[in-house]
Amino acid sequence: MRQPQPSTRSCWPRARSMRSYAPAVSWILVAPAIAILAIGFLYPLLRLIMLSLSAGPSATYGRLLREPLYATVLASSIVTAVSVTFACIVLGYPVALAMARLRKRAAALTTACVLIPLWTSVLIRSYAWIVLLQRNGLINSLLIAEGLTQGPIKLLYTQGAVILAMTHVLLPFAILPIFSILRAVPNDYVRAAHSLGAGKVKAFFLVTLPLSLPGVFAGAILCFVLALGFYITPALVGGPESMMMASLIGQQTTVLLDWPFAAALSTVLLAITLLIVVAFRKSLSFSKGLSSVY
Amino acid sequence: MIGQALTLSRLRKSYGDIVAVNQTDLEIEAGEFVSIVGPSGSGKTSLLTLIAGFEPPSSGAIRIGDKDITYLPPYLRDIGMVFQKYALFPHLTVRQNIAFPLKMRRRAAKSTIAKRVEDMLELVQLPQYGDRYPSQLSGGQQQRVAVARALVFDPPVILMDEPLGALDKKLREAMQIEIKRIQERLGATVIYVTHDQEEALTLSDRVAVMHHGSLQQIGTPAELYRRPSCAFVADFIGAMNFVPGILVGREDGKHVIQVAEGIVLKATGGGRLAIPSKGSAVCLAIRPEHIRLAPRENNAAGMLAGTVEASIFVGPTQILLIRPEALPDVVLRVQMPADQIAGLERGALVAVAFDEAMLQAFPARESLAA
Ligand SMILES: Nc1ncnc2c1ncn2[C@@H]1O[C@H](COP(=O)(O)OP(=O)(O)OP(=O)(O)O)[C@@H](O)[C@H]1O
Numbered sequence: 271m272r273q274p275q276p277s278t279r280s281c282w283p284r285a286r287s288m289r290s291y292a293p294a295v296s297w298i299l300v301a302p303a304i305a306i307l308a309i310g311f312l313y314p315l316l317r318l319i320m321l322s323l324s325a326g327p328s329a330t331y332g333r334l335l336r337e338p339l340y341a342t343v344l345a346s347s348i349v350t351a352v353s354v355t356f357a358c359i360v361l362g363y364p365v366a367l368a369m370a371r372l373r374k375r376a377a378a379l380t381t382a383c384v385l386i387p388l389w390t391s392v393l394i395r396s397y398a399w400i401v402l403l404q405r406n407g408l409i410n411s412l413l414i415a416e417g418l419t420q421g422p423i424k425l426l427y428t429q430g431a432v433i434l435a436m437t438h439v440l441l442p443f444a445i446l447p448i449f450s451i452l453r454a455v456p457n458d459y460v461r462a463a464h465s466l467g468a469g470k471v472k473a474f475f476l477v478t479l480p481l482s483l484p485g486v487f488a489g490a491i492l493c494f495v496l497a498l499g500f501y502i503t504p505a506l507v508g509g510p511e512s513m514m515m516a517s518l519i520g521q522q523t524t525v526l527l528d529w530p531f532a533a534a535l536s537t538v539l540l541a542i543t544l545l546i547v548v549a550f551r552k553s554l555s556f557s558k559g560l561s562s563v564y
Numbered sequence: 565m566i567g568q569a570l571t572l573s574r575l576r577k578s579y580g581d582i583v584a585v586n587q588t589d590l591e592i593e594a595g596e597f598v599s600i601v602g603p604s605g606s607g608k609t610s611l612l613t614l615i616a617g618f619e620p621p622s623s624g625a626i627r628i629g630d631k632d633i634t635y636l637p638p639y640l641r642d643i644g645m646v647f648q649k650y651a652l653f654p655h656l657t658v659r660q661n662i663a664f665p666l667k668m669r670r671r672a673a674k675s676t677i678a679k680r681v682e683d684m685l686e687l688v689q690l691p692q693y694g695d696r697y698p699s700q701l702s703g704g705q706q707q708r709v710a711v712a713r714a715l716v717f718d719p720p721v722i723l724m725d726e727p728l729g730a731l732d733k734k735l736r737e738a739m740q741i742e743i744k745r746i747q748e749r750l751g752a753t754v755i756y757v758t759h760d761q762e763e764a765l766t767l768s769d770r771v772a773v774m775h776h777g778s779l780q781q782i783g784t785p786a787e788l789y790r791r792p793s794c795a796f797v798a799d800f801i802g803a804m805n806f807v808p809g810i811l812v813g814r815e816d817g818k819h820v821i822q823v824a825e826g827i828v829l830k831a832t833g834g835g836r837l838a839i840p841s842k843g844s845a846v847c848l849a850i851r852p853e854h855i856r857l858a859p860r861e862n863n864a865a866g867m868l869a870g871t872v873e874a875s876i877f878v879g880p881t882q883i884l885l886i887r888p889e890a891l892p893d894v895v896l897r898v899q900m901p902a903d904q905i906a907g908l909e910r911g912a913l914v915a916v917a918f919d920e921a922m923l924q925a926f927p928a929r930e931s932l933a934a
């Protein structure tokens with residue numbers, strides 16, 4: 271008698287639960303990481319907080335509150351980080367979608383285009399923007415040659431330049447998580463949507479996009495956290511009015527040598543970053559369905 | 565009655581050198597339940613993919629009713645599909661999943677949609693699960709939601725790709741009955757793909773057998789069982805014994821076949837393939853229940869002496885594996901009521917006789933079924 275062959279059913283890739291290991295094994299496995307974190311991160315962090323309090327809280331945290339400059343810089347840093355994150359997601363999503371849908375060779379090519387800038391130094395990419403944006407740079411020369419402007423316009427050392435250059439640097443961090451999620455979403459969902467009567471646009475907005483949101487959020491958090499602490503790019507292409515927290519901290523440490531105050535600024539930046547990330551994650555748990563899929 | 569007829573003509577699909585579906589003709593009546601069975605890689609899913617419109621065919625045509633839909637995009641086809649892994653949208657609740665096709669069509673008002681969804685939940689017996697997410701349901705419940713979602717917009721044709729493949733035997737059988745019940749109530753035309761020939765025989769009005777991208781035969785379960793058109797179908801549907809032999813002549817419209825030194829049997833020509841000329845190799849096919857057994861001492865003329873190699877308990881009947889002395893390469897499978905096998909233990913000497921009216925001959929080369 272012919273028996274039906276048991277077919278090999280591959281499941282949707284899903285993170286395996288670690289519960290199958292004995293607790294002792296788990297602890298041994300994470301011990302090195304914990305040790306490195308403790309020595310290289312937690313201990314310095316503790317020292318940082320102690321340092322910020324060493325001159326008395328009113329001299330550091332009090333000053334932070336008293337002088338409006340610091341709140342202004344903090345606010346503008348957050349605005350910049352949010353703008354950059356937004357731009358990265360809006361520009362990155364279509365790229366990720368194309369990468370996920372293209373055939374082999376074209377996909378490899380786009381992936382290379384995304385990854386090669388990532389492997390290039392941030393310093394080089396920031397200088398490249400200076401070359402492009404400066405008074406007699408490529409863009410201004412072009413504008414003047416075309417007769418679109420009379421004289422060179424100020425592009426460099428503006429908030430816009432900071433957002434542009436940072437978006438360029440951080441774009442891969444938005445693209446890659448979205449891409450990997452889009453790749454993992456089985457084709458059957460889109461097909462199911464089509465068979466149920468959803469056209470291409472509806473299938474995208476009702477199925478593909480919601481299913482890829484975890485990737486969007488991962489990319490957004492990554493971009494936001496990196497952008498908030500960005501140092502080199504804003505320092506090179508930004509002006510005084512687009513100063514970011516990281517530059518301010520750098521100034522206090524290396525120029526003014528006010529280490530307790532620099533420590534206080536760092537602590538506040540860290541706390542705010544954590545707060546925003548946690549708030550973001552909370553607002554994310556909107557869908558039970560999604561969280562159980564990934 | 566919402567079902568509509570489905571016609572495939574000369575439908576073909578190839579992926580490069582691989583021919584997934586080969587020149588397939590198929591006519592399915594409105595409201596009919598047709599199963600497609602076949603071994604892995606035989607092109608079952610590819611055929612459904614073409615009917616659903618997810619891939620364009622290389623050539624040929626598909627019609628629903630009298631409308632040609634060959635190049636219509638899938639979202640305009642009105643075909644319900646139940647996917648092998650259900651493909652329920654994980655970010656939507658059960659209710660939202662079922663309402664999805666209704667919202668896409670904008671045919672009905674909100675309240676009508678809600679009513680329809682509740683009716684559907686009732687039909688698949690999940691009325692209290694509407695607000696759950698698919699991941700919070702068992703496999704069988706997800707399956708029922710998938711069926712509900714494919715049926716809710718009254719599609720004239722429903723495709724199911726191994727919808728019960730992931731379920732255990734008990735649940736499978738319960739779901740088979742449920743699917744059949746729903747289909748009969750709604751009168752939809754169903755094409756049901758399965759690996760499991762038993763499932764196909766239970767559910768279907770007609771069964772189509774696929775092999776290497778081609779439809780080998782389509783017919784009622786009884787037709788396939790009694791009159792297989794080729795050795796592949798004979799082997800694939802139900803259990804079948806094959807005995808190799810040589811065609812030595814013809815007599816009264818029957819083939820005379822020599823299976824061993826001095827043993828000659830008469831068989832009808834099975835199926836559509838003509839048996840080649842005298843002297844060529846053929847194979848004889850006979851069902852386990854068409855072999856009779858007798859104790860060795862009553863050995864009459866025309867019976868083959870053999871030894872019982874194994875006796876397998878399968879509930880109401882018993883299966884005996886017997887090796888005839890004259891045919892050392894053949895193990896015959898014999899099925900008989902459990903109360904008639906007294907004394908037929910392993911090693912018992914027996915005589916077997918074929919019910920000649922049930923013997924069918926097929927050309928030998930195609931008997932090597934997958
Ligand atoms: N997208 C594709 N590209 C190339 N070859 C394909 C593609 N889809 C299917 N095939 C090939 O077509 C043949 C039929 O595949 P199909 O999936 O239809 O088989 P099946 O009968 O559904 O098998 P199973 O029972 O294992 O699901 C196989 O040889 C398969 O490798």
Ligand SMILES: [Mg+2]
Binds near residue numbers: 610
């Ligand atoms: Mg298949």
